[in-house]
Amino acid sequence: xxxxxxxxxLRNPASASRLTPGDWNGLIAASRAERLIxxxxxxxxxxxxxxxxxxxxxxxxxxxxxxxxxxxxEADRAAAALAGTGIPVILLKxxxxxxxxxxxxxxxxxxxxxxxxPRDRLDDVEAAILTAGWEWVKPDxxxxxxxxxxxxxxxxxxxxxxxxxxDIHHTILPLTARQTPDAATMMADxxxxxxxxxxxxxxxxxxxxxxxxxxxxxxxxxxxxLWDIHCLLTxxxxxxxxxxxxxQHGLTKAVARATRLANALYREDRSGLTAFDHLFVAxxxxxxxWGRETRKLLRFxxxxxxxxxxxxxxxxxxxxxxKWRKGHRPA
Amino acid sequence: MKHQVMLRxxxxxFRVGSAWPQPIVDLARLYAxxxxxxxxxxxxxxxxxxxxxxxxFIRPSVFIGGDxxxxxxxPMALAHGLLxxxxxxxxxMALGWRRHLLLHASCVEKDGRALVMTGESGSGKSTLAxxxxxxxxxxxxxxxxxxxxxxxxxxxxxxxxxxKNQAIAVMQGEAPAERFGPxxxxxxxxxxxxxxxxxxxxxRMDEGTIPALLLFPRFGFAPEVREVGQGEAFxxxxxASTNYVTLGERGFxxxxxxxxxxxxxxxxxxxxxxxxxxxxxxxxxxx
Numbered sequence: 017x018x019x020x021x022x023x024x025x026l027r028n029p030a031s032a033s034r035l036t037p038g039d040w041n042g043l044i045a046a047s048r049a050e051r052l053i054x055x056x057x058x059x060x061x062x063x064x065x066x067x068x069x070x071x072x073x074x075x076x077x078x079x080x081x082x083x084x085x086x087x088x089x090e091a092d093r094a095a096a097a098l099a100g101t102g103i104p105v106i107l108l109k110x111x112x113x114x115x116x117x118x119x120x121x122x123x124x125x126x127x128x129x130x131x132x133x134p135r136d137r138l139d140d141v142e143a144a145i146l147t148a149g150w151e152w153v154k155p156d157x158x159x160x161x162x163x164x165x166x167x168x169x170x171x172x173x174x175x176x177x178x179x180x181x182x183d184i185h186h187t188i189l190p191l192t193a194r195q196t197p198d199a200a201t202m203m204a205d206x207x208x209x210x211x212x213x214x215x216x217x218x219x220x221x222x223x224x225x226x227x228x229x230x231x232x233x234x235x236x237x238x239x240x241x242l243w244d245i246h247c248l249l250t251x252x253x254x255x256x257x258x259x260x261x262x263x264q265h266g267l268t269k270a271v272a273r274a275t276r277l278a279n280a281l282y283r284e285d286r287s288g289l290t291a292f293d294h295l296f297v298a299x300x301x302x303x304x305x306w307g308r309e310t311r312k313l314l315r316f317x318x319x320x321x322x323x324x325x326x327x328x329x330x331x332x333x334x335x336x337x338x339k340w341r342k343g344h345r346p347a
Numbered sequence: 348m349k350h351q352v353m354l355r356x357x358x359x360x361f362r363v364g365s366a367w368p369q370p371i372v373d374l375a376r377l378y379a380x381x382x383x384x385x386x387x388x389x390x391x392x393x394x395x396x397x398x399x400x401x402x403x404f405i406r407p408s409v410f411i412g413g414d415x416x417x418x419x420x421x422p423m424a425l426a427h428g429l430l431x432x433x434x435x436x437x438x439x440m441a442l443g444w445r446r447h448l449l450l451h452a453s454c455v456e457k458d459g460r461a462l463v464m465t466g467e468s469g470s471g472k473s474t475l476a477x478x479x480x481x482x483x484x485x486x487x488x489x490x491x492x493x494x495x496x497x498x499x500x501x502x503x504x505x506x507x508x509x510x511k512n513q514a515i516a517v518m519q520g521e522a523p524a525e526r527f528g529p530x531x532x533x534x535x536x537x538x539x540x541x542x543x544x545x546x547x548x549x550x551r552m553d554e555g556t557i558p559a560l561l562l563f564p565r566f567g568f569a570p571e572v573r574e575v576g577q578g579e580a581f582x583x584x585x586x587a588s589t590n591y592v593t594l595g596e597r598g599f600x601x602x603x604x605x606x607x608x609x610x611x612x613x614x615x616x617x618x619x620x621x622x623x624x625x626x627x628x629x630x631x632x633x634x
Contacts, residue, residue, distance in 0.1 A: 037386055037387035037388050038387075040386075040388045041362055041387075041388060041389055041392065044388075044389075044392070044414075045392040045414060048392075048414040048415075049414075066386045066388055067385065067386065068360070068384065068385040068386040068388040068390075069386075069388055071390075071446060072390060075445050075446065078445060079445065079593075082593065082595060306348050306364050306392060306394055307392055307394070307412075307413075307414065308394065308396070308412075
């Protein structure tokens with residue numbers, strides 16, 4: 017299983033010197049599929065690898081540097097668009113890590129720009145962003161209505177010239193979720209960077225990442241998100257401070273699970289793993305040496321779980337029925 | 348995966364896996380003269396998988412996967428499995444290659460200098476390159492020309508030549524039967540048959556070459572030659588490159604140097620022989 021090999025090499029880059037050509041092919045395919053090849057390449061800098069692997073890793077490092085440059089430019093453009101509103105731009109996820117030079121940002125693939133803004137200023141933000149050249153992506157009225165009523169973010173928008181997406185968050189988890197982390201407190205405690213942009217506090221960064229990985233999503237791309245958490249944990253002031261903050265947001269379980277799993281996969285400290293955690297590990301590592309997804313049934317179970325967490329049963333039934341009629345099928 | 352093959356084409360190497368044996372058997376036969384990846388480690392993985400588990404057996408349907416994928420790529424019939432494998436390899440190059448500026452162009456070489464031909468699908472660039480490749484030129488590729496940003500040289504990517512529709516009969520008149528792949532009828536691009544580049548194209552695939560002439564051929568029009576300015580050539584090549592934006596400043600610098608150093612002409616033609624005569628004249632005066 018190459019998911020496991022990928023985790024082992026990220027944990028201990030020196031172990032790469034013992035890999036066979038077959039291992040390398042599997043490792044490269046799995047790390048691309050998990051969008052971790054940039055991170056892997058940064059981790060392997062300085063480790064002796066076969067001559068044919070060297071340019072593959074160099075390409076991945078170049079690509080990551082380009083991603084970061086592009087992401088920071090998008091953040092700059094969003095800040096310029098919102099300058100007139102007086103609303104501070106709080107960066108989330110990959111762009112935040114890159115902007116602050118955090119370890120989680122090293123070599124990281126960065127997709128969309130994610131920002132967090134106060135919910136009561138959402139109309140101003142939306143107007144300013146539309147004026148600055150972003151436009152709606154989802155033409156479907158059901159999707160648009162769904163986002164606006166129930167989600168923690170506006171429907172995605174894309175910039176008409178630069179072709180880059182922006183996700184504007186106004187709270188942490190979907191409004192339908194059982195936990196309700198306190199976005200206002202997160203915003204109040206955000207940290208100002210030198211360039212005038214903001215990122216969440218160290219503890220809130222872990223809370224935010226853990227909330228999305230364990231209280232919301234279906235764990236697609238989970239190895240990358242868990243690597244983020246592994247890196248972010250090292251920047252927390254203390255474990256008690258993190259525990260207290262998690263409790264304040266109602267995220268005690270998610271943060272505890274994130275910590276246990278990050279320790280198990282990226283520090284090889286498997287103490288305290290629960291029976292249910294082992295299912296998460298199996299799901300996270302479900303990737304073979306051709307970069308293919310494996311354990312279809314387990315994946316489907318986590319897909320169902322993500323929806324179960326996201327909304328109450330009657331609403332879920334109605335939502336799935338609507339999406340099914342529109343032709344959507346789980347992957 | 349159950350069936351697999353590895354191969355190297357110029358600077359790029361591939362590992363192709365398939366749920367079915369036939370595409371791999373075809374690839375192994377047609378690429379038999381090509382080298383293996385260095386160290387047995389490939390730059391890219393391509394997967395030919397059933398779109399749904401049962402579609403391996405019932406009305407087999409090939410999904411082209413791999414390291415780099417297009418979400419909306421249409422599935423293909425198993426009878427077109429070889430084409431699917433070729434498309435999978437092209438997709439890796441188009442979306443993932445960053446060691447050269449990738450020009451969607453065919454390319455041939457003579458006396459250490461390269462002729463680059465670019466144009467839309469149907470322009471005749473692929474057939475022209477294949478014909479020249481049988482008439483004393485070295486075929487460097489019918490799909491991608493790789494421009495090295497650090498040296499300005501063109502590097503070859505001599506994959507199988509993909510012949511479409513009438514081009515199949517044209518080339519059957521030029522190359523021996525054993526160098527042809529299976530005839531695939533009614534593919535999304537019409538009838539397709541692959542041609543293995545000749546020996547010198549394969550044995551010399553690692554040799555870079557200084558570019559000397561850029562042509563924009565257009566098949567189906569009365570013969571005419573038109574000068575193409577540097578600005579127009581630059582703009583058309585940015586559109587013909589899949590990684591121009593990705594390479595950033597390196598791509599810009601490489602392409603600027605390319606269009607500044609090399610003369611460019613648009614040529615209209617109505618037959619291969621006519622085009623080759625025009626190319627010979629232009630090559631003598633300009634290259």
